[in-house]
Amino acid sequence: MVWTPLHAKIHRTIRSRHLFECNQRLLIAVSGGQDSLCLIKLFLDLQSKWRWDLGIAHCDHRWRSDSQANAHHVENLAKSWGISFYLETANEPINSEAAARDWRYQALSAIAKANNYQYIVTGHTASDRAETLLYNLIRGTGADGLQALTWQRPLTTDIMLVRPLLEITRTQTEQFCQEFKLPIWEDSTNQNLQYARNRIRQELIPYLRENFNPQVESALAQTAELLQAEVEYLEKAAQQLREKAMEKGIGDEEDSFTLLPLRLNRRVLQKAPLALQRRVMRQVLHQILTDAPSFEHIEKLTALITAPNRSQTDPFPGGAIAQVEGDWIYLK
Numbered sequence: 001m002v003w004t005p006l007h008a009k010i011h012r013t014i015r016s017r018h019l020f021e022c023n024q025r026l027l028i029a030v031s032g033g034q035d036s037l038c039l040i041k042l043f044l045d046l047q048s049k050w051r052w053d054l055g056i057a058h059c060d061h062r063w064r065s066d067s068q069a070n071a072h073h074v075e076n077l078a079k080s081w082g083i084s085f086y087l088e089t090a091n092e093p094i095n096s097e098a099a100a101r102d103w104r105y106q107a108l109s110a111i112a113k114a115n116n117y118q119y120i121v122t123g124h125t126a127s128d129r130a131e132t133l134l135y136n137l138i139r140g141t142g143a144d145g146l147q148a149l150t151w152q153r154p155l156t157t158d159i160m161l162v163r164p165l166l167e168i169t170r171t172q173t174e175q176f177c178q179e180f181k182l183p184i185w186e187d188s189t190n191q192n193l194q195y196a197r198n199r200i201r202q203e204l205i206p207y208l209r210e211n212f213n214p215q216v217e218s219a220l221a222q223t224a225e226l227l228q229a230e231v232e233y234l235e236k237a238a239q240q241l242r243e244k245a246m247e248k249g250i251g252d253e254e255d256s257f258t259l260l261p262l263r264l265n266r267r268v269l270q271k272a273p274l275a276l277q278r279r280v281m282r283q284v285l286h287q288i289l290t291d292a293p294s295f296e297h298i299e300k301l302t303a304l305i306t307a308p309n310r311s312q313t314d315p316f317p318g319g320a321i322a323q324v325e326g327d328w329i330y331l332k
Contacts, residue, residue: 020119024053027120032185033185038182039165041182057087057112147224
């Protein structure tokens with residue numbers, strides 16, 4: 001086995017970030033593109049050091065005429081490497097990026113659960129992280145959206161999604177695949193400029209690289225890394241503040257197990273910085289709304305912290321209303 005600087009880097013990343021332990025079962029998501037082939041090659045080479053039990057999963061969205069041939073290509077690779085292969089094919093073509101992502105994670109989770117894999121590993125890179133930051137920034141987002149691609153996050157109570165290549169750019173994965181002559185399956189949809197992410201990848205990033213910063217992908221990925229730590233800290237601080245604001249006084253009756261009514265102590269919240277006030281309100285709205293709360297939803301609830309008594313909001317989606325009653329904000 002040839003041990004490259006990329007092997008050493010990923011080996012150190014896994015150890016320093018505690019992404020995996022020895023003897024664990026890892027399900028590697030392989031599309032057949034350069035990032036996922038780089039990922040599986042690295043993990044096959046590291047397998048002897050970590051004694052992992054590896055499997056390959058492929059998801060066929062059926063949105064390309066060659067998707068079945070793509071799936072067979074990945075299956076043949078798995079057979080040549082002597083690795084278990086799992087295929088999930090969509091019942092009908094999935095044409096939306098968001099719908100495809102949701103279906104893909106559900107399919108991978110089902111495969112992992114059925115076959116006792118503790119981790120699902122994907123080949124997201126620093127380039128993906130930079131593109132996600134730009135995509136969410138353009139649409140409008142806070143720090144949470146800018147750091148959306150994190151190193152790991154739970155998909156279910158028993159299965160963790162891990163992205164070990166977040167410090168590696170797409171240029172590096174391409175060079176790695178060329179060095180080891182890995183048979184990349186070119187995805188024609190990556191060239192389709194009707195998708196916003198492809199326009200960011202094909203047009204915006206190259207423009208920024210040429211005119212502003214040759215290392216723009218790494219710079220943006222580093223920004224996302226910094227924001228991730230800050231978001232984690234703020235979320236924990238907001239959770240503590242929310243719990244304090246929702247504490248009951250002596251003699252208060254216990255609420256039922258329904259989500260509403262909820263109440264928040266305005267005096268507790270008034271002492272906190274605006275950033276934490278907004279995060280508390282977003283956490284509360286996450287409990288009662290089916291979809292993620294918008295900036296407008298959060299702002300109108302936050303405004304009640306200093307609003308006159310008897311102030312109230314118009315209904316939120318689903319019909320809940322927030323109202324000021326003395327020191328308290330009630331959601332009913």
